[in-house]
Amino acid sequence: MKFVDEYRDSEVIKQLLGAIKHQLDDIPPRCRPWQIMEVCGGHTRAIYRFGLDKLLPKEIEFIHGPGCPVCVLPIQVIDQAFALALKPDVILCSYGDVMRVPGSSGSLIQAREQGADVRIVYSPRDALAVALNNPERQVVFLAIGFETTIPATAATLLAADKRQVSNFHLLVHHVCIEPPLLALLEEKDTAIDAFIAPGHVSTITGALPYLSVAATYHKPVVISGFEPADILQSTLMLLRQLQRGKAEVENQYTRAVQVFGNRAAQTTIDRVFELAETTEWRGLGKLRHSGYQLVKAYQRFDATRLISTPDQEETVDHTPCHCADVLCGKLTPDECPLFGRACKPTHPAGALMVSEEGACAAHWQYRQQEVEL
Known part of the structure; x- marks a missing residue:
């Protein structure tokens, strides 16, 4: 205290x-x-x-x-997760806040109301545990977040690979x-x-x-x-x-942040992920080299492979609120x-x-x- x-x-x-x-x-x-x-x-x-x-x-x-x-999170990712959740052999896991984000077909909570097996977890390790406890089902973890949460996702995938867990998948929007x-x-x-x-x-x-x-x-x-x-x-x-007319990067948070960051965490990320050519952002559109995808060695864990048409037509976001302008500091x-x-x-x-x-x-x-x- x-x-x-x-x-x-x-x-x-x-x-x-x-x-x-x-x-x-x-x-x-x-x-x-x-x-x-x-x-x-x-x-x-x-x-x-x-x-x-x-x-x-x-x-x-x-x-x-x-x-x-x-x-x-762009609406396309929510729609992908929604489609996966409705598959009868899939258990969809993610963090609690994600469950209520509206998609064009509804939120993941609404998918659960339609009978989908959607579960709130507190970490990717929890989702891996669900996969181990349900070997007859395909378990998808909707992995989101900035660099803060990526190491935990990467470490969990490495653990799944080591244990040869074949029913664990990631829908990645890191x-x-x-x-x-x-x-x-x-x-x-x-x-x-x-x-x-x-x-x-x-x-x-x-x-x-x-x-x-x-x-x-x-x-x-x-x-x-x-x-x-x-x-x-x-x-x-x-x-x-x-x-002073200066433009520098200073670190006020010295009790937690080192100039070069956490090298061990960065190494773990690099083992599992690489930068995608483009990634969709709500309010910002497609940004080059702004998100991660699984490296070739681990693409078998990619949850989009469970969708029959992963390259479906791009969803248009018709959300009537002004999220994009608030996200960009305009409103x-x-x-x-x-x-x-x-x-x-x-x-x-x-x-x-x-x-x-x-x-x-x-x-x-x-x-x-x-x-x-």
């Missing part, structure tokens, strides 16, 4: 807010706020939970980024943190001034993915922890860079016309209202009293 209190201490918070205000006094005034994108949904949730955006001066504005793995940031910066109307980079992802990757953000696009990056003092200190570090959740009306946690219209790391879900939980229903 003492460790947590250290990063939530009111005096520390006051000192950091004072330092931020003082730093802003040294930066020439401008016609719009400094827009800092917090990439990770964990940061978004912390900002809403602790009201950090309200504590900061009006010259600073947090905008939400595409760092929630459930939120960036993605990389760098390409979506570069895609956002390629847009002509981007207003992003700096990035708060995700701490959890960076424990695996280190600082490498953000170097091109700083060097090519001249945008400061600070890798941050998730407590209030972490986020405020990271904001202060970014302002100091902006004041705040309450600026979507469906927010709090046709889209609520009890009946989400889009993925951002599903995951607790989604910007819409966080806004609803911590700001719903401000929404005019």
